[in-house]
Amino acid sequence: MCGIVGAVAQRNVQGILLEGLKRLEYRGYDSAGMTVMHQGALTRHRAVGKVAALDARVAEKSLPGVIGIAHTRWATHGKPSEANAHPHHSTDRVAVVHNGIIENHERTKARLQAAGHVFTSETDTEVIAHLLNDALDDASDERGALFAAVQHIVNDLGGAYALGVMSVSEPDVVIGARQGSPLVVGVGIDEAFLASDPLALLPVTDRFIYLEEGDVVELRDGGHIRIVNRVGQPVERPIHVFEHGDGAASKGEYRHFMLKEIYEQPAVISAALEGRLSDTGVLVESFGPEAATLFARTRQIHIIACGTSYHAGLVARYWLERYAGVPVQVEVASEYRYRHPVVPEDTLFVTLSQSGETADTLAALRYAKTLGYIGALGICNVPGSSLVRESDLTLMTRAGPEIGVASTKAFTTQLIALMLFTLALAKSRSDAPLDAGEQGEIVQALKALAPICQQVLALNDEIEVLSQAFAEKHHALFLGRGAHFPIALEGALKLKEISYIHAEAYPAGELKHGPLALVDSEMPVISVAPNDDLLEKLKSNLQEVRARGGQLFVFADKNVGIHAHDDTQVLHLPHIHEALAPLLYTLPLQLLSYHVAVLKGTDVDQPRNLAKSVTVE
Ligand code: G6P
Numbered sequence: 001m002c003g004i005v006g007a008v009a010q011r012n013v014q015g016i017l018l019e020g021l022k023r024l025e026y027r028g029y030d031s032a033g034m035t036v037m038h039q040g041a042l043t044r045h046r047a048v049g050k051v052a053a054l055d056a057r058v059a060e061k062s063l064p065g066v067i068g069i070a071h072t073r074w075a076t077h078g079k080p081s082e083a084n085a086h087p088h089h090s091t092d093r094v095a096v097v098h099n100g101i102i103e104n105h106e107r108t109k110a111r112l113q114a115a116g117h118v119f120t121s122e123t124d125t126e127v128i129a130h131l132l133n134d135a136l137d138d139a140s141d142e143r144g145a146l147f148a149a150v151q152h153i154v155n156d157l158g159g160a161y162a163l164g165v166m167s168v169s170e171p172d173v174v175i176g177a178r179q180g181s182p183l184v185v186g187v188g189i190d191e192a193f194l195a196s197d198p199l200a201l202l203p204v205t206d207r208f209i210y211l212e213e214g215d216v217v218e219l220r221d222g223g224h225i226r227i228v229n230r231v232g233q234p235v236e237r238p239i240h241v242f243e244h245g246d247g248a249a250s251k252g253e254y255r256h257f258m259l260k261e262i263y264e265q266p267a268v269i270s271a272a273l274e275g276r277l278s279d280t281g282v283l284v285e286s287f288g289p290e291a292a293t294l295f296a297r298t299r300q301i302h303i304i305a306c307g308t309s310y311h312a313g314l315v316a317r318y319w320l321e322r323y324a325g326v327p328v329q330v331e332v333a334s335e336y337r338y339r340h341p342v343v344p345e346d347t348l349f350v351t352l353s354q355s356g357e358t359a360d361t362l363a364a365l366r367y368a369k370t371l372g373y374i375g376a377l378g379i380c381n382v383p384g385s386s387l388v389r390e391s392d393l394t395l396m397t398r399a400g401p402e403i404g405v406a407s408t409k410a411f412t413t414q415l416i417a418l419m420l421f422t423l424a425l426a427k428s429r430s431d432a433p434l435d436a437g438e439q440g441e442i443v444q445a446l447k448a449l450a451p452i453c454q455q456v457l458a459l460n461d462e463i464e465v466l467s468q469a470f471a472e473k474h475h476a477l478f479l480g481r482g483a484h485f486p487i488a489l490e491g492a493l494k495l496k497e498i499s500y501i502h503a504e505a506y507p508a509g510e511l512k513h514g515p516l517a518l519v520d521s522e523m524p525v526i527s528v529a530p531n532d533d534l535l536e537k538l539k540s541n542l543q544e545v546r547a548r549g550g551q552l553f554v555f556a557d558k559n560v561g562i563h564a565h566d567d568t569q570v571l572h573l574p575h576i577h578e579a580l581a582p583l584l585y586t587l588p589l590q591l592l593s594y595h596v597a598v599l600k601g602t603d604v605d606q607p608r609n610l611a612k613s614v615t616v617e
Contacts, residue, residue: 006194028074036065078122103159172221258404295428314486356385445577467595491589530581
């Protein structure tokens with residue numbers, strides 16, 4: 001993944017670069033580094049670990065400059081070490097930061113070594129620095145030579161990259177390039193910036209150009225910006241004003257971003273619904289002008305996503321089949337993209353992604369375009385992301401920037417978007433099982449959802465007490481049935497991600513086919529028990545656990561008659577329309593894993609080995 005920042009400014013850029021990196025730490029935090037043009041020379045600071053370590057290095061020995069590039073790393077090629085930290089230099093002439101993977105680097109490295117280049121890292125990135133150094137050897141001294149050199153060498157790069165480049169040959173310039181990894185240009189006043197995500201640059205600008213695949217950009221002293229497309233033609237790209245404000249960048253009164261984002265859910269759920277519902281149904285045009293025609297034609301749906309977004313897709317399968325009567329397949333993108341899927345006639349392709357930049361999901365979308373789907377719907381949280389640009393129809397989830405690596409509000413707003421999709425599809429199809437009366441009931445329940453979520457969040461203190469039972473555990477089992485099985489999967493994923501406790505999720509009916517053997521007094525078993533037609537079956541499954549001495553933790557509808565015992569702790573949730581229960585039951589599981597992680601003292605917002613935006617395969 002990795003995050004990159006670049007600046008061509010009228011002031012010392014060290015602070016801008018460090019702040020930008022801190023805001024990009026969600027993309028990786030194995031090491032960080034920056035190179036600044038200090039008195040005509042490339043001067044570099046690098047440190048293993050988080051950006052704070054780099055900050056300390058810079059504070060020890062500040063080498064100011066008005067032009068620089070910086071990087072925070074999520075290790076792919078080469079362990080986290082200072083030598084592998086970016087920027088990578090070739091002699092004292094070229095500096096490069098890179099997000100992505102250069103797939104043909106081994107061959108290129110062998111060629112460069114044979115030509116006399118000395119490599120100082122194990123990274124794939126270092127080849128780029130040496131390729132540029134050679135290209136500059138062959139170039140004239142004219143202005144624009146670095147821009148031309150980057151355009152030339154990207155032809156030799158296989159794989160994915162977003163690049164930031166500097167050279168002493170043109171000390172007032174930073175070059176950027178993008179292919180397969182995100183990169184935006186920040187437009188300042190007589191200044192210009194580069195970053196993997198606009199969030200990184202919000203302290204210095206709110207105006208952004210989203211580069212397209214294959215674009216190369218030159219940022220020059222005075223804020224001059226020049227872009228060429230993949231075939232080298234000069235292009236103008238529109239400037240977008242960032243409208244989310246900068247509130248997302250601070251934790252406010254909360255101890256962690258994750259907790260802040262959990263508490264934002266009532267507000268962002270309302271935002272995700274705004275302007276998309278009438279009194280009786282969903283406004284199908286919310287998905288775009290062609291949506292009604294496309295939905296009316298849809299006979300099958302394939303949903304593709306990764307991680308938490310995949311779990312949202314699994315919930316949607318239950319909804320789409322039950323309410324819209326359309327058969328659905330849901331699959332993780334990293335599997336789908338390497339299969340040979342058979343696509344029945346009139347199948348709609350749907351991707352789900354918080355970031356809109358997940359490499360596997362994007363690759364699946366591009367592959368799907370060759371397979372004869374009737375269209376591609378992208379449900380995404382980041383406006384202007386690759387997924388949004390490349391989908392035929394889009395629905396934005398409007399969660400606002402999510403910083404905590406463990407996804408929370410992005411998931412619940414995806415569920416809102418997927419319920420809207422379900423209702424829109426049901427409305428567009430004459431043979432959908434959902435009648436107008438039921439559609440109206442769900443719409444009213446959606447409108448009433450935010451305050452009910454608030455009531456569930458008010459159970460925080462009780463959930464914190466429950467969490468104490470988990471701090472010393474090494475394993476946990478999550479159970480759910482029907483649309484709550486994916487909620488159990490999501491609960492288990494949250495616990496593993498941030499507390500490092502091994503957790504598994506099972507459909508409760510499957511317990512007797514194996515996992516029951518694991519149940520003893522040391523195994524906490526967490527279950528969600530909404531008031532739906534599988535309730536009685538779930539109750540029997542819970543008895544099976546109790547009979548084996550398991551410790552049960554049940555989040556149950558207050559009306560279902562599940563009560564606490566010596567071996568069973570129960571937390572009652574307000575009653576909610578069955579269709580929306582998966583959304584509501586997600587919240588206590590988020591809070592539970594949050595409190596367990598806090599008790600265990602892990603790094604809640606930046607758990608080890610993970611990153612938020614996975615722009616590599
Ligand atoms: C990473 C993140 C997860 C996220 C997944 C998919 O693994 O840590 O939280 O669910 O990527 O990301 P996307 O942006 O496509 O939803």
